[in-house]
Amino acid sequence: MNLAIDVGNTSVKLGVFHNNILHHKETCALDNFSETIHRLFQEFPTIQHCIISSVGKLSKNQVLKVTELCAVIELNHETKIPFINKYGTPTTLGLDRIALISAASHQYYKQNVLVIDAGTCITYDFISDNNEYLGGAISPGIAQRYKSLNTFTANLPLLEKTNPATLTGNNTANSIHAGIINGVLFELNGFIKAYDKKYKNLTVILTGGDIHFLRDSIKNDIFANSNFLLEGLNHILEYNKH
Numbered sequence: 001m002n003l004a005i006d007v008g009n010t011s012v013k014l015g016v017f018h019n020n021i022l023h024h025k026e027t028c029a030l031d032n033f034s035e036t037i038h039r040l041f042q043e044f045p046t047i048q049h050c051i052i053s054s055v056g057k058l059s060k061n062q063v064l065k066v067t068e069l070c071a072v073i074e075l076n077h078e079t080k081i082p083f084i085n086k087y088g089t090p091t092t093l094g095l096d097r098i099a100l101i102s103a104a105s106h107q108y109y110k111q112n113v114l115v116i117d118a119g120t121c122i123t124y125d126f127i128s129d130n131n132e133y134l135g136g137a138i139s140p141g142i143a144q145r146y147k148s149l150n151t152f153t154a155n156l157p158l159l160e161k162t163n164p165a166t167l168t169g170n171n172t173a174n175s176i177h178a179g180i181i182n183g184v185l186f187e188l189n190g191f192i193k194a195y196d197k198k199y200k201n202l203t204v205i206l207t208g209g210d211i212h213f214l215r216d217s218i219k220n221d222i223f224a225n226s227n228f229l230l231e232g233l234n235h236i237l238e239y240n241k242h
Contacts, residue, residue: 001047003040003070004233006096007054009120012036015230016044020238022227030057034065041069051075051237053095073240075099075233082106082239084132096229097125101133102239103232104205112199115228116188119208120144124191128199139187142210145180161213185217192220 002017012033016024024044028036041047050066052058053075066072073079075098077091083105087093096117104113104127115125118141125136140148142161150158162177169175196202206215207228215224225231 001044001049002234002237003044003047003050003066004230004237005050005052005054005066006099006229006233007052007057009057013230014040015227015234016040016047017234020234022230022234025227025230033058033062037065037069049073049237049241051233053099053233055095073237075236079236080240081236082131083127084130086132086134088135094123097123097136099229099232099236100205100207101125101127101232102236103228105131106235107231108203108205111203112195112201113203113205114192114195115205115207116191116222117208117229118142118184118188118206118210118214122184122187122208126195126199129201137191142180142184142213145184146176149176149180161210163213163217181217185214188214189219192218192222196220 004015004017006013011027011029013027014036015022047070049071051073052063052066063074075095081098082102100115100117104115110129110131112129113127117123120141120143122139122141123136127133146159146161149156156176159173159176161181164174164178164181167178167182169178192204204220204222205228206222206224207226211224211226
């Protein structure tokens with residue numbers, strides 16, 4: 001069994017894989033990491049390998065806790081990856097984006113794939129049918145857009161994301177929802193349309209925290225997969241066993 005760990009700013013996502021199939025997934029607070037690891041290894045004592053994706057969020061003691069229980073790979077920019085990286089500044093490429101492209105390379109090998117991760121930021125990552133990662137784009141996520149209107153204006157309130165009832169807001173709150181959510185959807189559909197026009201037989205993957213909020217409103221054909229990042233980490237782990 002494999003354990004894939006994705007460490008975010010405040011929470012940790014963990015996935016247990018057996019024969020490349022995700023058997024268990026959970027999220028814990030960063031402060032509860034050690035306790036969660038202890039419990040997981042009691043529940044799944046056959047875990048032998050682990051991959052950790054973290055940008056300085058785990059302490060050395062927390063990582064050591066895992067290395068005492070199984071063989072561990074800490075994902076970094078020197079880790080062997082299953083695609084050709086054409087990014088101009090490869091050492092600045094986010095580990096989460098590396099994992100997502102690894103999943104695309106493995107699951108849609110020799111296909112043109114656009115991976116959209118709708119989370120804190122919205123990232124667009126493209127891998128060609130030559131298994132070459134060419135780069136992508138980064139824009140603010142939905143929550144960031146709501147916060148920016150509140151932070152950088154004098155009178156606009158901070159609202160919770162809500163699907164707008166109409167295209168034209170008839171009050172301030174409705175106008176904010178219409179602007180932010182429709183703006184995100186126009187952006188997503190615009191990117192997909194532009195890539196689809198440029199690359200034949202494009203496959204589009206949508207993942208990230210806002211996946212369920214956005215999925216049904218996207219006009220284009222997409223594959224929604226909330227586990228795509230964990231699956232990518234698991235593939236990198238398998239790739240580095242050989």
